[in-house]
Amino acid sequence: MSAEAKEFKWVGTRPVRPDGVPKVTGRAQYGADYRLPGELVGKVLRSPHAHARIRGIDISKAEALPGVKAVVTSADLPDHDFAYIGPERVAQNFWHITRNILAREKVLYEGHAVAAVAAASAAAAEEAVSLIEVDYEVLPHVIDVDEAMKPDAPLLFEDMVTRGVEPAPEKPSNISKRLEFGIGDLEAGFAKADHIVEESFKTAAVHQGYIETHACMARFDADGQGEIWSSSQGHFVVRAMTAKLLGISPGDIRATALEIGGGFGGKTIVYLEPLAAALSRKCSQPVRMQMTREEVFKATGPTSGASMVVRIGCTGDGRITAADATFNFQAGAFPGSPVMNACMCAFAPYDIENARTVGYDVVCNRPKAAAYRAPGSPISAFGVESVLDMLAKKVGMDPVEFRLKNAARQGAQMVYGPKLSHDGYVETLEALMAHPDYRKPIGPNQGRGVASGFWFNGGGESSATVHVNDDGTVIVGSGSVDVGGSRASMALMAAETFGVDYDKVRCVVADTASVGYTHVTGGSRVTFATGIAVHQACNKVIDDLRQRAAMIWDVDVDAVEWRDGAAHPAGANVGDFEPLTIGELAAKRALTGGPIGAAGTTNAGAQAPGFSSQFCDIEVDPETGHVQVLRFIAAQDVGRAIHPSYVEGQIQGGVVQGIGWALNEEYIYDDKGRLENPGFLDYRVPVASDLPMIDAVLVEVPNPSHPYGVKGVGEVNICPPMAAIANAIDGAVGARMHELPMSPPRLLAAMDANGAGGND
């Protein structure tokens, strides 16, 4: 039976979350909570300069300080060849990565790690850090992406030649890479247009803003075997990257995922783990490290800030004929922004015959960009969805109807090459149109804005184990860190597959020595891919249980069927047997073959993309420029919500982060390239009192490639809010905003420039 038609007992229900009690009682162990006897405290010396050459580092005074057990610099890590290994978007150049972990020839941003110390106390470690002498030659720096692209900009890498340009440029620049996607004939497409809008936009770099700062514990013994406990989105990736950076085998490290206080993409890479491991290896004592909030802001990846130009044309009746966009993305101090994703996602919700996207990856003196919720897509969506709003106004169409008229359906040609494989976008627009609030009147200085977003969602490698206890309870182990409720969703899918009650299933996150390789919890991949691994393992166990029932009944296994948590005779002619429950079979496990368990592994494909369509109502205070969000409706195609409360939480969380990106969040640098707002007091994320209730509308268009119809749900919800709010502001006060954040001073300036007033 297809996932679409089947009735489920557990999938789609809202049981109490399994991680609730440990978290509300404080028993849950996060990265900074883990303790070992004899542990040392590790601290990092960071660059005070945005850009400087390192002439020398003297650690002798630090090493001589009582209580100090180890000091490491880049000299303690092996260097790597300059080579991009792996796919382009995720191409890892360990020549860059090892220099981000510990600076070598140069420091490239304020906060760049230069050395690390392990000492018996935090005070001793801090004093030792202050005793390390670094001889810097301060160099000119560049922060802004457009400035960094200029021919006379200070160069971060004197030999960097832009990739993707033919012939290769003769001079080095800060432009790491150019890329381009295209379909159709742009010129012909624009020639058919009755209306063309071309606008430039800028977005600010914003941090993922996870509440828990990076933290880890590492322990290495004299035999070269080590363990790492850390807060991350993927302990297998922690293991792999740490091993590579230390020049050892992944088999020599066992990594354990502790509870995580938010990641949003920013914990899919390592910062502290290689340092703690290098320090521990040097002194053979456990080393615990934790970043301060200031360190998080100065030294860990935000997503890129960007500038862009978007040009779209449409006919008088609202049919888009051509679309063109150029995106310039800050990569931070090393190449690797999500500009490719931006190029691929920008026009993906729409069926456009003629389209082109061009992207530039640009280094500048900021921390290296890291993944953040649908990396790249929210940035391009801000520009594209703003221009679409302007076009809808030009042709006099409702913005949702305009999008519906141009919506991509299954089979639509995508700018990145293939055709769209799944529906779902139209349904989110129809959900907005049907929402009772969409036609509600709005008041003076208020505006309503609409926007949509696209994200690919991920699949890939995941592993799970399933074991049956002697009372028939089930233990599910997976390699996926539980960031957004995966223990609950895996338990629900296991309960559904076995036909047992949810409270008979326990799910744990297994360490790297206890379950097979599992890629990070990111890309909205876990419920889809790890869910397939769990489903596979459950079915292997069910096949085993049927074999055991057949043995007990002395019948062929084909005569045994599994339903409702028990083996049943497949038909009346099999014999008159009472069903054998999973508990009854488990109680006879020794008689029938021993322990009952199985592993599931997958490299899951045929994942379906996610679409989100949102509208919001806002009110502008014309005197202060403050924007109050009054109403926010977010419709998202979720395939099938395994645990709807978690899915709603994902949607609400993504929208809230989008509201912060839209209205408040930005990095403010002084003229020396030093960050002036490295804390939540001055880098303002939305708090509950800023927000209305976010109305999450679950649209379920099941993915036929997943046993329960799952599509990823974690990311696409952050794509529309910035443009939705910008479009609402324009509706409220007639000021088209071109730059994020749309903070009060910026909005006041735009209103003054336009001579814009309220809509009263």
Added chain:
Amino acid sequence: MGPTVQVRFTEGFARAFTGGVREFEVEARLLRDVIRAMNERFPGLGERLVEETTVAIDGMMHETAYFQPVPPGGEVFFIPKLEGG
């Protein structure tokens, strides 16, 4: 050998590795056959495909891997790999 499938590359990838040619026909039942056939035409390309691309088989996204079946007459579109947050 198997039935014929259509192989497609992005413009940038084709420019870099296949002399600008974006479309090919090869005989294949599994993605392994596609990768092998393309590697025979352009030695070294197989490794590039495995390392640098994800693949859309009739629009369905998969990691580029040997075991994926490809339907007769199907479209195999190699695109740059993706990463999420």
